[in-house]
Amino acid sequence: MSEIQNISRRLFIKNVGLASGGLILACNYTLFSKDIESGNLTEFNPNLFVQLNSDGSLIIVASRSEMGNGVRTSLSSVVADEMEADWSRVTVKQAVGDEKYGDQNTDGSRSVTYLYETMRKMGAMTRMMLITAAAKKWQVPENECTAKNHFILHSSGKKIGFGELVDTVQTLPVPTSISYKNPKDFKYIGKNLKSIDIKNFVNGSAVYGIDKRLPNMKFVAIARCPVTFGTVKSFDKTAALKIKGVLNIIELPKIDRPFGPLGGVAVIASNTWAAFKGREALEIKWNYGKNEGYDSEKYMAELTERVHKDGKIEKEIGDINKAFGEASKVVESTFQLPHLAHAPMEVPNAVAWVQGDTCEVWAPTQSPQTAREEVLAYLGTTKDKVTINVTFLGGGFGRKSKPDYIVEAVMVSKTINAPVQVVWSREDDIKHGYYHTVSSQYMKASLDTQGNVTGWLHRSAFPTIMSTFKPGTEYPAGWEASSATDIPFEIKNLKIESGQAPAMVRIGWMRSVINILHGFSINVFADELAYAAKQDPLEFRLKLIGSDRIEDTKDPIKYDTARLKNVLKKAAKNANWGKPLPKGHAHGLAAHYSFNSYVASVVEVSMVYDKIKTHNVHTVIDCGTAVNRDTIKSQLEGAAIFGMSIAYYGKITAKDGAIEQNSYSDYRMIRMNEIPKVHVEIVESTGTPTGVGEPGVPVIAPAIINAIYKLTGKRYYNLPLSDYELA
Amino acid sequence: MTTLLINKKKYTIDIDPEMPLLWAIRDSIGLTGTKFGCGIGACGACKVLVDNVATFSCLTPVSTVVGKNITTIEGTSENLQLLQKSWEKFNVPQCGYCQSGQLITATSLLNSNKNPSDTDIDDAMSGNICRCGTYQRIKNAIKHTVELKKQR
Numbered sequence: 029m030s031e032i033q034n035i036s037r038r039l040f041i042k043n044v045g046l047a048s049g050g051l052i053l054a055c056n057y058t059l060f061s062k063d064i065e066s067g068n069l070t071e072f073n074p075n076l077f078v079q080l081n082s083d084g085s086l087i088i089v090a091s092r093s094e095m096g097n098g099v100r101t102s103l104s105s106v107v108a109d110e111m112e113a114d115w116s117r118v119t120v121k122q123a124v125g126d127e128k129y130g131d132q133n134t135d136g137s138r139s140v141t142y143l144y145e146t147m148r149k150m151g152a153m154t155r156m157m158l159i160t161a162a163a164k165k166w167q168v169p170e171n172e173c174t175a176k177n178h179f180i181l182h183s184s185g186k187k188i189g190f191g192e193l194v195d196t197v198q199t200l201p202v203p204t205s206i207s208y209k210n211p212k213d214f215k216y217i218g219k220n221l222k223s224i225d226i227k228n229f230v231n232g233s234a235v236y237g238i239d240k241r242l243p244n245m246k247f248v249a250i251a252r253c254p255v256t257f258g259t260v261k262s263f264d265k266t267a268a269l270k271i272k273g274v275l276n277i278i279e280l281p282k283i284d285r286p287f288g289p290l291g292g293v294a295v296i297a298s299n300t301w302a303a304f305k306g307r308e309a310l311e312i313k314w315n316y317g318k319n320e321g322y323d324s325e326k327y328m329a330e331l332t333e334r335v336h337k338d339g340k341i342e343k344e345i346g347d348i349n350k351a352f353g354e355a356s357k358v359v360e361s362t363f364q365l366p367h368l369a370h371a372p373m374e375v376p377n378a379v380a381w382v383q384g385d386t387c388e389v390w391a392p393t394q395s396p397q398t399a400r401e402e403v404l405a406y407l408g409t410t411k412d413k414v415t416i417n418v419t420f421l422g423g424g425f426g427r428k429s430k431p432d433y434i435v436e437a438v439m440v441s442k443t444i445n446a447p448v449q450v451v452w453s454r455e456d457d458i459k460h461g462y463y464h465t466v467s468s469q470y471m472k473a474s475l476d477t478q479g480n481v482t483g484w485l486h487r488s489a490f491p492t493i494m495s496t497f498k499p500g501t502e503y504p505a506g507w508e509a510s511s512a513t514d515i516p517f518e519i520k521n522l523k524i525e526s527g528q529a530p531a532m533v534r535i536g537w538m539r540s541v542i543n544i545l546h547g548f549s550i551n552v553f554a555d556e557l558a559y560a561a562k563q564d565p566l567e568f569r570l571k572l573i574g575s576d577r578i579e580d581t582k583d584p585i586k587y588d589t590a591r592l593k594n595v596l597k598k599a600a601k602n603a604n605w606g607k608p609l610p611k612g613h614a615h616g617l618a619a620h621y622s623f624n625s626y627v628a629s630v631v632e633v634s635m636v637y638d639k640i641k642t643h644n645v646h647t648v649i650d651c652g653t654a655v656n657r658d659t660i661k662s663q664l665e666g667a668a669i670f671g672m673s674i675a676y677y678g679k680i681t682a683k684d685g686a687i688e689q690n691s692y693s694d695y696r697m698i699r700m701n702e703i704p705k706v707h708v709e710i711v712e713s714t715g716t717p718t719g720v721g722e723p724g725v726p727v728i729a730p731a732i733i734n735a736i737y738k739l740t741g742k743r744y745y746n747l748p749l750s751d752y753e754l755a
Numbered sequence: 756m757t758t759l760l761i762n763k764k765k766y767t768i769d770i771d772p773e774m775p776l777l778w779a780i781r782d783s784i785g786l787t788g789t790k791f792g793c794g795i796g797a798c799g800a801c802k803v804l805v806d807n808v809a810t811f812s813c814l815t816p817v818s819t820v821v822g823k824n825i826t827t828i829e830g831t832s833e834n835l836q837l838l839q840k841s842w843e844k845f846n847v848p849q850c851g852y853c854q855s856g857q858l859i860t861a862t863s864l865l866n867s868n869k870n871p872s873d874t875d876i877d878d879a880m881s882g883n884i885c886r887c888g889t890y891q892r893i894k895n896a897i898k899h900t901v902e903l904k905k906q907r
Contacts (some may be wrong), residue, residue: 096849096887132799149867198885229851230839232788232828236852239787245781280787299782300791373792373800373886422790422852423886438896454793658846669888673768692797692884700890701877 042115071665078107078150084178084191086118087113091129092139094122094420095372095428096666097721099139101224103147105216106655110151110209111158112175113190115216118223125416133395135429135537137623137719140655141585142608144717150204156203159293160641208255211653225420237392237419240379242447246275248440249303249451252292252460253314255685256324256533257282261313263293268309273302277310280439286497287402289436296444300451304692322532324466327682328364331468331489331529335362337429339487339525340503343513346521348474351483356473359560362747363471363549367680369695370538374422375457380437381447386413391434392421401508405440415696425670426537432460440556458695459687460535463680465490465731467526467545471553479561481572484519484754486512489527490545491535491649496526500526504542506613511546514581516589516621517554518574539670540725542621548733548747551618555734556743565734566600583704585624585716591622595628595648599710603630603646610634613643616735620725623719626650626711629668629727631704633735640754642672642704647724649708652715664724665706671728672698676755679748697749757817761786762830774820776810777801779817780827788828788855792884799883800854801803803827809863811831826862828855834865837903841896849902855882861897 079087088104100120123129133140155175156405161675162171162180165188172183179187211217213563228234253259265277274297282291293310297303352358376393380403387407393399396416403414421428437450467490474483492508494501513524539543558568576590596619600606606613612634619628632644645668654660677696681688689695729747736754737743749755759776761784768783775794780786780803789812792800796811803812804826826832831832837860848854857880862880864871871879876897885893 081835094850096851208799211879221844222843223848225851226843226846226848228857229848229854230842232786232855234851235787236790239785241785261829299774299778300772301778301782302771304794354830371886373790373798373884375791393903423850425886451791454795454798460876466758640810662846662892665891666888670886670892691793691795693793697886698888699881699883699884699892701881703890703894706891 034170047328060723078154080154080190082191082192082194084117086113087121088118089123090120091123091132093134093418093421093424095134095394095424097134097139097663098223099134100654101221102140102659103143103654104220106144106147107151109214109216109680110148111154113175114178115221117178118224118452122418124418127397132397133429135394135426136423137722140717141624141719143274144653144655148208152206152208156207157197157200158190158193158353160200161193165193165196182325207299213614215550218654218657221656222658234420236374236380236422237390238374238422238451240390240419240449242379242381245305245447245449246296246298247300247381247451248294248296248445248448249300249307249453250280250292250294251307251310251312251437252290252456253316254459255292255314255316256319258314258316258319259291260293261315263310263312263734265310268295268306271302271306271309273298274306276444277306278440278443280436283435283629284405285402285405287398287432287435289428289432289439294298296440296448297532297632301453304453316685319532322682322685327532328468332362332364334489334527334529335468338668339489339527340511341523341525343522343524348483348485348521348523349696351471351474351521355482356477357475357559357560358472359475360470360472361553361556361745363469363552364745365467365545365548366678367381367466368460368532368538368544368674369461369680369689370425370427371457371692371695371697372421372425372427374434375452375454376427377451378437379447379449379450380434380441382407382438385409386634387438388415388417389434389438390417390419390451391431391435392419392424392428393431394421394426394429397428399434402431402435406435406438407442425539426541427461432537451753454691457590458680458689458691462496462534463668464538464544465493465535469545469549471549473553473557475557475561479563479568481517481519483521486524486549487525487527488545489529489672490513490530491531492553493535495531495538496535502530508542510581511542511622512550512585514579515550515596516579516587516592517572522750540722541623542724543620543722545623547618548730551620551727551730552733554743555616555737556732559737564606566596566605569617569619583624585718588622591650592619592628595619595626595650595711597709598648599628599630599646602648602707602709603632603644605630609716614735615741616731616733616738618731618734620723620726622723622726625720625723627723627727629731631728631731631734631735633739635739639752640732640736640749645704645706645728647706647727649720649724650711650713651718651720652713653717654710654713655717657680657710660710660720661708663720664708667724668706668724668728669703671725672702672732675729675732675747675749677748677750679751757821759784759817759825760820760823761825764828774818775813776803776815776825777812777816778819781813786829790852790855792853792856797819798853799860800853800903802856802859804832804859804863807866808865809860817870820874828858832862835862837858837870838862838865838896840902841903844899845892846897847889847892847896849889853883853885857885857893864897865900869904871897
């Protein structure tokens with residue numbers, strides 16, 4: 029468990045960049061981070077800092093990255109609330125990448141889940157210590173003192189500001205038992221706080237990685253082989269060097285590590301445009317390597333063949349063959365989903381400056397510790413010599429967990445002995461990503477005469493994310509299969525299988541990850557079964573989920589089927605499910621559990637000039653305690669749009685080993701003229717706060733497909749809809 | 756040498772006249788509020804006002820805007836400031852990266868249309884991508900700004 033200490037007088041606070049002089053609490057947070065090295069016993073590895081200064085200003089260190097997730101606001105607000113701090117006195121300082129902060133990888137929608145209790149504890153302890161300090165100063169019993177909005181109040185009516193207590197509080201020990209606020213007295217948690225960074229976002233002053241500038245910094249564009257893992261055979265730089273602003277051209281080797289750069293030819297210039305132009309003028313011959321034959325269309329056909337045969341068994345209950353043999357009706361379908369690219373608005377980029385054996389980086393990264401490990405591996409230096417500064421991220425969605433672009437900048441800086449900024453073009457981003465996997469899925473189910481599902485077979489084949497970590501891995505990891513195996517349906521005969529799938533490009537995780545494909549197939553197939561059983565999809569689904577129970581998944585946070593049914597019922601009620609809609613409109617629904625949260629969406633669609641128009645999305649989430657309601661709402665509004673982009677347009681294809689798409693022109697996004705009204709309800713709960721950023725995504729595409737079926741009687745099993753000219 | 760008038764200030768820089776305005780602003784002048792998104796006019800992150808009209812700075816050679824009034828997100832304009840306040844009120848940004856371009860485009864809309872309909876807003880704003888999907892809030896913030904202006 030966490031242990032919090034008063035470290036105001038400790039020397040090493042300098043290392044985290046906080047000025048000394050205030051009250052600083054640090055916490056050794058080990059609950060979810062067993063792999064952190066324990067350090068020596070006279071010191072500890074704190075991961076979290078609160079600093080109260082004598083002028084009353086309060087600095088809270090954010091150890092997680094801000095990429096639109098609102099994490100700098102939500103986590104800080106928890107500390108401030110328990111502390112009874114005045115929110116207007118809070119500033120957030122972004123942590124550099126260091127193990128002392130614990131796990132900093134901002135992915136998996138888990139920042140608040142993992143840090144909520146610790147943040148509360150930090151705030152509560154600070155408040156208690158301030159009360160003790162005031163009581164001491166006034167020579168009154170502590171129980172006559174209360175904290176309120178940055179002051180300690182005494183029952184006599186006198187009060188003293190938090191800042192004035194700093195000298196006294198610094199000398200106090202940390203309390204051993206904690207008294208928390210009653211949640212009904214929360215003033216920030218569970219309310220609607222605006223982003224603490226909002227002014228900087230709207231006036232253009234927020235510094236993203238791409239905005240970082242250093243004196244004498246050079247700008248770099250890199251030509252990478254069109255085929256993944258291909259290498260440079262030879263190149264001619266004569267024409268490129270003639271371009272005004274181009275300073276130097278060097279070859280970069282490929283590094284064979286999970287997040288190693290792809291290698292290529294780097295053009296170093298005095299501005300980004302010259303670097304891009306210089307790159308266009310390069311003449312490069314490539315060794316395309318073993319992925320040259322990658323043709324995503326043929327590959328999809330192969331995957332599909334595989335899922336039509338027996339696969340590797342991930343889970344088996346009962347006897348599906350018997351169930352299929354005795355069925356009143358058997359339904360089978362095949363689903364095909366393409367690769368997707370993250371395409372965050374801010375392209376991958378990084379500033380690096382290698383000076384002798386030290387290196388400093390400024391980059392938009394979701395995982396500064398991973399970045400540091402990769403930089404260390406390249407430089408062969410020690411941790412204390414490498415600093416990773418985390419800027420704002422112009423979107424991440426999983427792409428910026430992979431620091432290949434950071435290592436590129438370090439390689440160039442080291443080679444030319446100058447500060448550099450590597451900037452990817454949008455085409456680089458689309459063509460050299462860590463793609464969301466491509467998949468084929470086969471599903472088969474049996475119904476009895478009452479329309480009950482008696483057997484369920486689900487077979488998936490997709491290149492695994494593990495192939496990025498261990499090249500040659502061709503079957504999914506347990507956690508990848510789990511979104512199919514942990515299906516919350518009460519079915520007596522169940523079989524979940526995986527098919528073989530070699531990776532031909534780099535496979536990565538993208539917002540909601542494997543839930544994109546399993547959430548799609550399960551929700552579309554369940555809808556198909558409802559119609560096969562001649563039942564209302566809502567009633568059918570509630571019956572399929574079945575009794576209220578805790579599902580036995582391996583996750584420490586348990587899966588409660590009652591909560592899944594609850595969000596589904598609420599979404600249906602909010603959308604007026606089953607009630608008449610305007611002529612030519614239809615509803616579709618989907619519900620999915622991921623990142624420990626329960627989400628259901630009901631969408632309303634129509635056809636306008638033979639194209640799908642999505643009018644309304646009613647989403648309900650149960651994410652336990654809602655920390656910042658406005659952020660949650662905003663994330664789910666965004667998830668609806670992200671899910672619609674997947675449903676309408678999302679498709680990355682490869683031919684002769686090269687990605688065919690280029691930019692937002694042919695890898696399209698939903699735009700304002702296409703948006704529905706998104707209505708969000710957050711279920712009231714005092715449970716553990718769970719994921720918010722990702723779980724809103726997987727329900728959107730299947731709900732749209734189900735609505736289209738209701739509207740047209742035609743079932744679409746593959747995405748995107750633009751392939752059917754419906755978008 | 757090329758002289759550009761940006762946010763009412765003159766900047767004289769030694770650059771290739773064919774350089775897109777985006778890179779002149781970001782790399783040569785050092786105003787980084789204007790963002791690179793795609794370089795082909797497909798996303799709108801780079802938009803600036805040229806004589807009050809939203810323009811893709813990534814497609815505009817500096818030679819074509821010499822002598823014109825250029826306004827970036829760091830600049831001032833009545834409509835821009837009103838919109839920024841509404842953006843705050845509706846807590847519009849998520850990652851925030853595209854919002855400079857969104858705000859500049861909305862400013863351009865209000866510069867030319869005092870009472871835009873929903874369709875006018877869609878038409879004006881659909882050249883701007885927000886990957887986080889904040890469109891609904893952008894739209895509400897624009898409509899709120901229009902209402903505020905009507906009440907004045």
